[in-house]
Amino acid sequence: MAKALVWLRRDLRLKDNPALAQAIADGFQPVIVYIHSPLEESPWSPGAASSAWLHHSLTALSQDIVKIGGRLLLAAGGSIAELERIQTLSGSQALYFSNLYEPSLQARDALVQQSFERRGVSVQRFNSALLFEPWQIRTGAGTPYKVFTPFWRNALGQLQLRAEYRAPSQLADTAGMPSLTVDDLNLLPVKDWHAGFWQHWQPGEEGAHEMLEIFCDGAIKGYREQRNLPDRTGTSKLSPHLHFGEISPQQIWRQVERLRVSESERDDVRHFGSELGWREFSYHLLHHFPHSSNHSLNPRFEGFDWAKIDPAALARWQRGQTGVPIIDAGMRELWQTGWMHNRVRMIVASFLCKNLRYHWLEGAHWFWDTLVDADLANNSQGWQWTAGTGCDAAPYFRIFNPVTQSERFDPKASYIKRWVPELADMPVPLVFSPWLKPSVCQALAPDYPCIPLVDLAESRSRALTAYSGR
DNA sequence: TTTTGAGTTGTTCGA
DNA sequence: GTCGAACAACTCAAA
Numbered sequence: 001m002a003k004a005l006v007w008l009r010r011d012l013r014l015k016d017n018p019a020l021a022q023a024i025a026d027g028f029q030p031v032i033v034y035i036h037s038p039l040e041e042s043p044w045s046p047g048a049a050s051s052a053w054l055h056h057s058l059t060a061l062s063q064d065i066v067k068i069g070g071r072l073l074l075a076a077g078g079s080i081a082e083l084e085r086i087q088t089l090s091g092s093q094a095l096y097f098s099n100l101y102e103p104s105l106q107a108r109d110a111l112v113q114q115s116f117e118r119r120g121v122s123v124q125r126f127n128s129a130l131l132f133e134p135w136q137i138r139t140g141a142g143t144p145y146k147v148f149t150p151f152w153r154n155a156l157g158q159l160q161l162r163a164e165y166r167a168p169s170q171l172a173d174t175a176g177m178p179s180l181t182v183d184d185l186n187l188l189p190v191k192d193w194h195a196g197f198w199q200h201w202q203p204g205e206e207g208a209h210e211m212l213e214i215f216c217d218g219a220i221k222g223y224r225e226q227r228n229l230p231d232r233t234g235t236s237k238l239s240p241h242l243h244f245g246e247i248s249p250q251q252i253w254r255q256v257e258r259l260r261v262s263e264s265e266r267d268d269v270r271h272f273g274s275e276l277g278w279r280e281f282s283y284h285l286l287h288h289f290p291h292s293s294n295h296s297l298n299p300r301f302e303g304f305d306w307a308k309i310d311p312a313a314l315a316r317w318q319r320g321q322t323g324v325p326i327i328d329a330g331m332r333e334l335w336q337t338g339w340m341h342n343r344v345r346m347i348v349a350s351f352l353c354k355n356l357r358y359h360w361l362e363g364a365h366w367f368w369d370t371l372v373d374a375d376l377a378n379n380s381q382g383w384q385w386t387a388g389t390g391c392d393a394a395p396y397f398r399i400f401n402p403v404t405q406s407e408r409f410d411p412k413a414s415y416i417k418r419w420v421p422e423l424a425d426m427p428v429p430l431v432f433s434p435w436l437k438p439s440v441c442q443a444l445a446p447d448y449p450c451i452p453l454v455d456l457a458e459s460r461s462r463a464l465t466a467y468s469g470r
Numbered sequence: 471t472t473t474t475g476a477g478t479t480g481t482t483c484g485a
Numbered sequence: 486g487t488c489g490a491a492c493a494a495c496t497c498a499a500a
Binding site for chain 2: 147148149150228274278342343346350385392394395397398399400401404405460
Binding site: 472473474475476477480481482483484485 | 487488489490491492495496497498499500
């Protein structure tokens with residue numbers, strides 16, 4: 001029986017995988033390949049947390065493939081050379097893969113396709129990561145959207161749910177073919193800082209579906225309100241699974257649609273859907289504005305008066321030692337679990353870009369290295385949104401007050417106290433702004449910085465001045 | 471071409 | 486405590 005290469009990248013799943021399914025439908029025995037080629041993603045080669053996730057995800061995938069009698073072929077190096085080597089060795093007659101959308105990878109994939117087709121090997125590509133191809137949604141004038149609401153309205157009108165593609169039951173026999181092991185890829189960081197991650201996460205297809213089940217049984221009810229409260233599981237926590245394609249947005253959408261819900265819960269579902277919409281919008285923007293991962297989208301921010309980086313101050317933000325409890329809680333949750341609640345991401349980002357007035361790329365780089373769900377489109381657009389440099393017509397005066405935000409969204413300070421245990425004995429509401437009573441702070445939390453990195457009111461007004469000129 | 475309505479997530483201040 | 490106004494002006498998208 002003829003063989004075809006199925007090149008997996010960020011679609012690390014067997015179910016609902018269009019490339020895999022089509023290869024089989026076309027009568028081929030699939031040879032499943034993963035090629036580790038981080039340099040091709042430069043300057044956004046996967047960060048440390050994300051690489052650690054990938055290690056576990058590939059391990060899970062490899063085991064899933066063994067269960068159906070196959071074998072995941074692993075390689076490292078230049079994608080074209082490795083693919084050609086494996087194609088020749090296996091005698092594969094076609095190549096199937098799903099699209100990626102980062103500018104450098106789109107260019108690489110185009111070269112792969114060219115080089116294979118020139119050698120007479122047919123290539124088929126698919127959309128498996130998004131509900132819509134980024135170029136599919138257009139304004140009436142044929143231009144890309146720059147505002148979410150009309151983008152999503154248009155997109156929803158085009159949404160087509162398809163049936164789930166079945167997982168393969170049989171794969172090509174590749175027993176004699178050389179392959180690296182997952183360990184050979186050196187994806188785990190040298191330091192064992194990620195060890196605590198895995199009590200929170202189960203990378204891989206099975207873990208992804210469990211996470212979706214948990215969400216559908218629980219947090220989706222009341223999502224609209226609860227998703228803003230960082231001390232509970234009010235969000236889906238599907239972001240890393242989605243990033244690596246361990247589950248598809250189509251699968252999620254179908255599952256959520258099937259829920260029997262009340263009228264108000266339908267509103268929750270709609271809100272959750274629009275969060276997936278934001279993911280689509282980020283990819284739309286990155287595709288149409290490929291410089292937006294490295295430059296402010298709004299050209300007026302060329303030459304903006306960002307503050308000079310003070311490495312010691314930056315380090316205090318990174319390690320959760322700013323003296324502003326909600327900021328420190330978020331940054332420590334990130335460091336310890338590889339993830340941070342969305343509400344808190346906005347607060348810490350606003351603090352960095354507005355109160356410290358550091359360039360959003362500083363924050364984007366730190367998130368890139370420490371988030372297990374680091375995703376170029378989402379990360380870039382998210383940071384630009386908070387910094388006010390993106391598409392959104394953000395009023396310059398939208399500056400989060402970390403104290404107000406923690407009072408509103410963490411009223412019992414349970415989130416703060418979970419991640420900043422030094423503050424366990426500090427009463428509400430002092431725990432939201434311990435610098436107001438330095439002597440009490442010193443007594444109750446001697447190890448906590450009782451003088452904040454910056455004065456909130458003062459830095460806010462400096463930011464207002466800097467931003468109002470734009 | 472022109473017009474019109476609208477734009478994720480906020481804060482502060484004064485009545 | 487609650488509420489509305491002010492904080493600017495601009496760009497986008499569709500009619």
